[in-house]
Amino acid sequence: MNDQHSIKAPGAAQTLPETGNPEAVNKRQSQIVKKASRLFIKKGYAQTTMRDISKATGINLGNLYNYISSKEDILCLAFETYHDPAVAWLERKGVLDIEDPKEQLQTALHQILIMTHDVMNDILMMYRETRVLPPKFLKIVLKKESDLVDFFEKIITRGMEKKVFRVRDPFFAANMLVFQLSLYPLRSWNLKRYTRDEFLALAEETILKAIIPDYA
Amino acid sequence: MNDQHSIKAPGAAQTLPETGNPEAVNKRQSQIVKKASRLFIKKGYAQTTMRDISKATGINLGNLYNYISSKEDILCLAFETYHDPAVAWLERKGVLDIEDPKEQLQTALHQILIMTHDVMNDILMMYRETRVLPPKFLKIVLKKESDLVDFFEKIITRGMEKKVFRVRDPFFAANMLVFQLSLYPLRSWNLKRYTRDEFLALAEETILKAIIPDYA
Amino acid sequence: MNDQHSIKAPGAAQTLPETGNPEAVNKRQSQIVKKASRLFIKKGYAQTTMRDISKATGINLGNLYNYISSKEDILCLAFETYHDPAVAWLERKGVLDIEDPKEQLQTALHQILIMTHDVMNDILMMYRETRVLPPKFLKIVLKKESDLVDFFEKIITRGMEKKVFRVRDPFFAANMLVFQLSLYPLRSWNLKRYTRDEFLALAEETILKAIIPDYA
Amino acid sequence: MNDQHSIKAPGAAQTLPETGNPEAVNKRQSQIVKKASRLFIKKGYAQTTMRDISKATGINLGNLYNYISSKEDILCLAFETYHDPAVAWLERKGVLDIEDPKEQLQTALHQILIMTHDVMNDILMMYRETRVLPPKFLKIVLKKESDLVDFFEKIITRGMEKKVFRVRDPFFAANMLVFQLSLYPLRSWNLKRYTRDEFLALAEETILKAIIPDYA
DNA sequence: CATGAATGAGCTTTCATTCAT
DNA sequence: AATGAATGAAAGCTCATTCAT
Secondary structure: OOOOOOOOOOOOOOOHHHOOOHHHHHHHHHHHHHHHHHHHHHHOOOOOOHHHHHHHHOOOHHHHOOOOOOHHHHHHHHHHHHHOOHHHHHHHOOHHHOOOHHHHHHHHHHHHHHHHHHOHHHHHHHHHHHHHOOHHHHHHHHHHHHHHHHHHHHHHHHHHHOOOOOOOOHHHHHHHHHHHOOHHHHHHHHOOOOOHHHHHHHHHHHHHHOOOOOOO | OOOOOOOOOOOOOOOOOOOOOHHHHHHHHHHHHHHHHHHHHHHOOOOOOHHHHHHHHOOOHHHHOOOOOOHHHHHHHHHHHHHOOHHHHHHHOOHHHOOOHHHHHHHHHHHHHHHHHHOHHHHHHHHHHHHHOOHHHHHHHHHHHHHHHHHHHHHHHHHHHOOOOOOOOHHHHHHHHHHHOOHHHHHHHHOOOOOHHHHHHHHHHHHHHOOOOOOO | OOOOOOOOOOOOOOOHHHOOOHHHHHHHHHHHHHHHHHHHHHHOOOOOOHHHHHHHHOOOHHHHOOOOOOHHHHHHHHHHHHHOOHHHHHHHOOHHHOOOHHHHHHHHHHHHHHHHHHOHHHHHHHHHHHHHOOHHHHHHHHHHHHHHHHHHHHHHHHHHHOOOOOOOOHHHHHHHHHHHOOHHHHHHHHOOOOOHHHHHHHHHHHHHHOOOOOOO | OOOOOOOOOOOOOOOOOOOOOHHHHHHHHHHHHHHHHHHHHHHOOOOOOHHHHHHHHOOOHHHHOOOOOOHHHHHHHHHHHHHOOHHHHHHHOOHHHOOOHHHHHHHHHHHHHHHHHHOHHHHHHHHHHHHHOOHHHHHHHHHHHHHHHHHHHHHHHHHHHOOOOOOOOHHHHHHHHHHHOOHHHHHHHHOOOOOHHHHHHHHHHHHHHOOOOOOO
16 A cells, blocks of 8 residues: 555656666566566566566566566556657658659658558557556557558648549548558468568559559 | 466367257357457457356356357357358359359459448457467367458459469469458548448448459 | 446445345445454455455355445445544534533443454454555545544533533544543453453543542 | 564664764654654554655654564653653652641642643543553553552641541542543543633632542 | 355565665 | 665466366
8 A cells, every 4th residue: 555545656666766766666667567578578567477577587576566566567568668659760761741642652661561560469469458558558559550641641641632542531541541551460360471571562552453543 | 377278179168968958058058258349349358257258148147158168168169159250151152154254253342341340349359368378279270261362363363364363473462352351340430431331432442442453 | 348448436236226126225225334344353454355255244255246336345344434423423412412521421431342342353453454445435434534623622611611621632632532542442452351341430530630630 | 563562672772873963863753752652642653654764853764673673672661761761850849748638639630630741632631542552561551550550649638637537448449530531632632622721720629629528 | 047255366566674785 | 783685585467278067
């Protein structure tokens, strides 16, 4: 009991981090999150016990709680870590500055396909464990997803105006596109026959075909 | 859970008194599976307790074990129930007999999109709870999925030969197509603005565009 | 977790009592509360574990939670059980109908001294474990105490008006009186030399002396 | 807690490097005890963690154990500190030299009421946390209490012999008197309406009334 | 077949205490 | 002396499963 008869606010470790060097604490924290994520991916969140995480990280069970405040906290941190970049990262890459809509869409898609491909297991986990997140956190995650959809919707709309793209409903097209990004994470078991580059090329082509007339 | 996937024979209750009419038993069993599935969908498998299931079905907690052998068993049965139809059902509908590849693909897609749309919650659950399935069972489920992919691959290949379709890799295209079927279940939270029919039309169009040149 | 991301409301068992005969459940519950109270008295609330209570009651640890909802719940129930009677019980005894203030006060005091004496250990515990009660519950307990003070204040005030009692401040006198009721529970270790009846007589006399002039 | 009151020597730290000046150690120790007592008072002994004490004292958690040997040790030291004065202090004030029993009792009572009033929170804690003390220590504490009772018993007996006091049983009267000293600590929640001086006057009068005939 | 109390392993979390530096 | 990370033994509580009736 932290304080008697109170309610907890998840999101940060409780005890140590105030003193000592916070870098080391953060490092340890992200170490925990990374290893725990692997377990969540492999066994599922509910099936992963704190003892598993202790064993996997080599950090003593009690000591774990010096870096994270609860099991749920680990999941939230995992979501934060892997979900942050997306839109911001695309903007930083200068995608918004590309004048030609075709090139712009192609670049954005390519970049994010690579990214998605590389963190596929994490994405798979997120699809599954979303249910466990506290509502506030869930909202944030969905917001990020919906931001990504908006991002692509804008690109598509601009391409429509320039008569380069042709879709019936840009918002729908953007949703489908973002969804298609997860093809590999969610279907990797059936797509092992392709190399990474083969897959990326095929995916890119298939996705763009639905938007750009006479593509390929 | 003692150890994951220990020696058990899922799919059939263990201590059923062999007497009594097995029809009634089966009826009871599917009643349990149906109600339990709703709970798994709503709260997640791990978060659903046997007590919940007892309350939802109105069957006494102890008595439940006369019809199912374990909680996991219920999940397996749920997968069986909802996963069975797909290919067989399409074949029964006579899709294989349609001569024109374009019409054939369109019909198959349409039928299965409707189906998928209507059991979206169940599909969502399956995406999530796959991890809990015992390996043998998981294999069966993936086999069925892969059969569906093969089904569409054949259609696409035939269309290619007839020069009606154009894709770089029929197997990949089939995978993407089958994956796209799940757009609504997995993204419904962002697609509420469309009516059922609007959605179906948009999805059909978008999917076919990647396969049929000059579609729409 | 009862319901995801919710807050609990202590005060009643969670699972079973809805079905089955509630008499048996209540009986079991009060059995638990009684045994647990003995432990709380002997070792203190914080030092008593649920495993202790399980052992003392002979009820399996998990099974305990079919009758109570938490350890705190047991303490609250203990307070309810032993704190209820006081004022209501005095009223039922017809104390309010006694015309002569002297006799009225004497009777009330006598009755309640007996009662207090007999549940002394419980009272001792309550003095100690009040801190652990949830705020709402604490308020109720203090209200009951303050009601008892009010009860005696009224009697004293009436005696003052009739010139039978003489105190400088009736409210203060009532507070002191109610406090003195706990002499035995809190000091029994130093008062063992007296028999029950000796103690009662001495306490009665000492308390009344401060209120009734020329008493004894 | 492994087993209650195991083999330990409370009152002195265990692993102190015997070197270094012991004055500084003692100072540090009493600083710890004082701060910890405040916490015990506020939150209860069981609910106060060593981390709390570390934070409150500003002494590093591990370092604390250079000055005290256990959490229990702190409680014992607290009892020693706050319980010491009573009788010795009254004697030092020359109360025993007062010839007139009435004046003697009045003076002793007045002095000790003031004292009690001012350390009420500590007394309240002692009433609560007594149960945690190791038996040997508990005996010492009770001995001190009983000494205080004896002190007042002697005064009362002398007054009886001089026909100035009138009680049926001096030992009982002394017990009640000492008990009444704790009225404020234990009932302050219902006595806030009085100023300190009002309370002291009322308490004094009420207590003496039971001993001195025709008082006030 | 039905009941619901009983079982006990296992979960997350806390915390007094120790120890390498 | 001082640090703060590490330790591990409980603690409260849950829940799939069994069993006497």
